[in-house]
Amino acid sequence: MKYSERLGVIEPAQLQAVAERFDLGRVTDACPLAGGLFGQNLMLETTRGRFVLRGRPHGPAQLAKERRVASLIHERSSLPAPWPYRVSEDTAVFGWSYAVMPMLPGRSGQDLWSAAGEKQRVGLAGSCGRALAMLHEAGWATPGAYDDTIDDFVPVKDPEAWWLARLEAVRGQCRAVGALTVEDERFIDGVLEQNRAALREPFRPVLVHHDFKPGNLNFTKNGDSWEPSGVFDLFEAYIADPDEDLVRMLRIVETEEERRAFLSEYVGARGGLRAGAAERLELYALADWLVIWEYGRRNRVWFEGVAFIDSVRPHLAAARRVVS
Structure with missing residues (x-):
């Protein structure tokens, strides 16, 4: 399925590989998330909850920086941030690195x-x-x-x-x-x-x-x-x-x-x-x-x-x- 222009076509087996990489259980649903200019995100629903997959980053530092910022908010602020923010630099699954994080409530x-x-x-x-x-x-x-x-x-x-x-x-x-x-x-x-x-x-x-x-x-x-x-x-x-x-x-x-x-x-x-x-x-x-x-x-x-x-x-x- 093609989830966005940026992410392109992603097969169910690729999403399941992400779930297995981070011990998220079995993928039961996936859909693009509305909003944003760049189409980097999709929602993963698994047997262990709802998560966000963020992929095809804008440069090599994007996901690492977002992870660091999320950690600061998590540690020092009462406003929830997506944490844990887990990054995989392994490009074998999609051809690009990606991050997985819990979907925020609300x-x-x-x-x-x-x-x-x-x-x-x-x-x-x-x-x-x-x-x-x-x-x-x-x-x-x-x-x-x-x-x-x-x-x-x-x-x-x-x-x-x-x-x-x-x-x-x-x-x-x-x-x-x-x-x-x-x-x-x-x-x-x-x-x-x-x-x-x-x-x-x-x-x-x-x-x-x-x-x-x-x-x-x-x-x-x-x-x-x-x-x-x-x-x-x-x-x-x-x-x-x-x-x-x-x-x-x-x-x-x-x-x-x-x-x-x-x-x-x-x-x-x-x-x-x-x-x-x-x-x-x-x-x-x-x-x-x-x-x-x-x-x-x-x-x-x-x-x-x-x-x-x-x-x-x-x-x-x-x-x-x-x-x-």
Whole structure:
């Protein structure tokens, strides 16, 4: 059966070989999992439970990094992560390495969000805020980036310079596909000049997901509310300023009430934001939008006939406004 464009055709005997490799019992069902851009996942149901098979990785470090991130969340956070996250580098079964992990309980946050009315979305936004606060319990001594040669995060000496280097890297990617005009570059420089000082405010480093949104969360019903029951899609994570993880959710939600519900629940669990939050969130929102802008323009899937400055201004204003 062909499960996705990326995974291709997989025979039942191959899935059973995976189950035997990890002592999962006999495979009784398998189906692709909805959501995500890349079609790497399928659900395996066996006589011992439900599992996720994640295959055909994007480069040799993807699965190892996700395993390390999952272990940190499992050890340091009250938010469940897919654990144990078991990786097989044996390419004999599929022609590529793969990982197997327990399927997290609950319902997809993306499904819940898509089906919800406005009142329900405000509640879900608050639940996402609680989920992020739980995730950010996973603290670290210093900011750091993942190094696949040691399978761990290595300290960054100058967090401000590191953030600026990451911003410059994505600007370079935008330039490479002709996605920024001279006027756009001047606009970006102006936002940096206006807000850069806020990056120097000290912070306690945490595990930053970097793609935190309903679609990467599961929830279980608890009375009238949905409570976080898991986080996944961990490849982009790093150790940094927790404020970085606020901006994608602030962009995805559609109303001020949803933004404030998300932030209120997060701050209520984590404590108040640091000085300079409005300026810092504007910078982080800019960096986040550049990632989305580059992807959409490079793959010609979004932003046809749209000007960068017109597209980014509402997100910067919303990020600043929610903490004003």
